[in-house]
Amino acid sequence: MGPRFFKNGTIVSFDKVTESIKVLHNASLLTSDDGIITAITTQPETLVLPTDTEIIDVTDKIVCPGFVDTHRHTWMTAYRTLGSNIILAQYFSWVSQMSKARNSYSAEDIYVSALAGYAEALNGGVTSIVEHAHHNWDHDVMMRGFDAAVDSGARIWWCYDIMATNESFSGGEQTKALLDLAVRHRSTRPDSAVAFGLAWDSLSFTPPDQVEPTRAIIQSLKPEVITVHTVGPGPWGSGNSPTLAHSYALLDSPNPPWIFSHGGFVTESDRAILRSTDNFISITPESEMHYGHGQFSCCDIQDQAALGIDTAFTFSGEIFTQARIWLQAERARRYNAALKTAIPDRCPMTVEHAFLLATRHGGRAVRRDDIGVLTVGAKADIVVFDGESPNMAGWTDPVAAVILHANVSDIRHVLVGGEWRKRDGQLILKEGQWEGLARRLKEVAIRVQEENRTPPELPDNIWGNPLTTPEVVDIRRGKE
Numbered sequence: 001m002g003p004r005f006f007k008n009g010t011i012v013s014f015d016k017v018t019e020s021i022k023v024l025h026n027a028s029l030l031t032s033d034d035g036i037i038t039a040i041t042t043q044p045e046t047l048v049l050p051t052d053t054e055i056i057d058v059t060d061k062i063v064c065p066g067f068v069d070t071h072r073h074t075w076m077t078a079y080r081t082l083g084s085n086i087i088l089a090q091y092f093s094w095v096s097q098m099s100k101a102r103n104s105y106s107a108e109d110i111y112v113s114a115l116a117g118y119a120e121a122l123n124g125g126v127t128s129i130v131e132h133a134h135h136n137w138d139h140d141v142m143m144r145g146f147d148a149a150v151d152s153g154a155r156i157w158w159c160y161d162i163m164a165t166n167e168s169f170s171g172g173e174q175t176k177a178l179l180d181l182a183v184r185h186r187s188t189r190p191d192s193a194v195a196f197g198l199a200w201d202s203l204s205f206t207p208p209d210q211v212e213p214t215r216a217i218i219q220s221l222k223p224e225v226i227t228v229h230t231v232g233p234g235p236w237g238s239g240n241s242p243t244l245a246h247s248y249a250l251l252d253s254p255n256p257p258w259i260f261s262h263g264g265f266v267t268e269s270d271r272a273i274l275r276s277t278d279n280f281i282s283i284t285p286e287s288e289m290h291y292g293h294g295q296f297s298c299c300d301i302q303d304q305a306a307l308g309i310d311t312a313f314t315f316s317g318e319i320f321t322q323a324r325i326w327l328q329a330e331r332a333r334r335y336n337a338a339l340k341t342a343i344p345d346r347c348p349m350t351v352e353h354a355f356l357l358a359t360r361h362g363g364r365a366v367r368r369d370d371i372g373v374l375t376v377g378a379k380a381d382i383v384v385f386d387g388e389s390p391n392m393a394g395w396t397d398p399v400a401a402v403i404l405h406a407n408v409s410d411i412r413h414v415l416v417g418g419e420w421r422k423r424d425g426q427l428i429l430k431e432g433q434w435e436g437l438a439r440r441l442k443e444v445a446i447r448v449q450e451e452n453r454t455p456p457e458l459p460d461n462i463w464g465n466p467l468t469t470p471e472v473v474d475i476r477r478g479k480e
Helices: 073-078 090-096 100-104 107-123 137-150 171-188 208-221 242-247 268-277 287-290 300-305 319-339 353-359 360-365 398-405 434-451
Strands: 004-015 022-030 037-041 055-058 061-065 065-071 126-133 155-161 192-200 225-229 258-262 280-283 306-308 381-386 411-416 419-423
Touching: 004 398, 022 353, 022 398, 037 090, 055 353, 061 268, 061 398, 065 107, 065 280, 065 306, 065 319, 073 126, 073 137, 073 225, 090 192, 100 434, 107 126, 107 137, 107 268, 107 411, 107 419, 107 434, 126 137, 126 192, 126 225, 126 360, 137 155, 137 171, 137 192, 137 353, 171 192, 171 208, 192 208, 242 268, 242 419, 258 268, 268 300, 280 300, 280 360, 287 319, 300 306, 306 319, 306 353, 306 360, 319 353, 319 398, 353 360, 381 398
Parallel strands: 004 055, 004 061, 065 126, 126 155, 155 192, 192 225, 225 258, 258 280, 280 306
Antiparallel strands: 004 022, 022 037, 061 381, 381 411, 411 419
16 A cells, blocks of 8 residues: 655644544645555644655645545445335335335345445545445345445445344344354454444344343444444334343443434433443434434434434435535524524534534544544545536635535545545445446346335334325425
């Protein structure tokens, strides 16, 4: 790999003392041959570069930390555009791992779909991903999904979700396969960017006397993070709440960090527990708006929140876009509340807050101070934006430029642990070429979507909770 020197750019670094962004103009950054940031300086002449250092001129460019996605399901990429108007009440029986649509995927299809999903993430500057791997209905499907993570070149916490009720691949068989895989991978790939986590979506359905077996799995697997979906309480039911997990003594040290995905209805008790145990929710802004999860109280725990994508087949797959959506949604919500009585006298959320949710808070969610920041000693996960594109030119504030003006085509370079994953606007896959992968994805997507084009009828209820019809928009002239 060799050391790399990014010369004369604007670096969006991080001040550990103030926990805030520190912008350095006309600055340079040096990475080591093992993928660590070793220097950030505005006086490059004071550095003695190793003789084999590669020098990359980043004049007029914005150098950012890699973005962190704390919730994603990459195996579903082949569904892209199938669910343009899907709602969450349809999702479970139509396209989820519990639906018949899963039978349309071979193990190789899962590999292609997941690998393309990781490529999309890297192309959009997402260097770290908490993968909620719920392709859990078949041994080979499970393994090929993991292979895609390894072959992607992204930094991944691979959190397999054991589905005990699966008849074709039992919970016991899944557990053994997962533990064996972890032992084998850790022994043969000790420097891998793929770490093991665990997803535990069955938590709320686990009787108290059955928690200990899963605790034993945690002790054996030693996951770096545990993640669950939580969409309750409220109309979705109680769900996998922080309060429930805490009642089983699962959140306090020395347990690994927990990420509660969505959290649109987290209670005051949940929020207090998240703060006291230093655990996080993953807000997936576009997903929750698209599907209708609800975003009622997640806005009250943003000090313990990071951002995620969820099912990228339905919408955009880059985190800085999610930060933009969340920022403007939060501004609108708080402005609207104020406007009921008076005119707002300040902006309720800053672009820096949005940037930190997309970067530093993702690192905090997995308890890694070397992820989601550009500091000496951090991983060399780096994204370089072109500051002279038509939509970026004229910027003076690099954080505002990225959060409010950038698009994926502005990303010139992406590195993970100092390794090129995108250079001069072109993806560099760890395995193969994008053109070949794109062709394979297209073949899988056409077949899978054709077999599952029509959604099943809506059920009468979801987990015993009734359905209702929202007010429907009609934009035709003369319609109220």
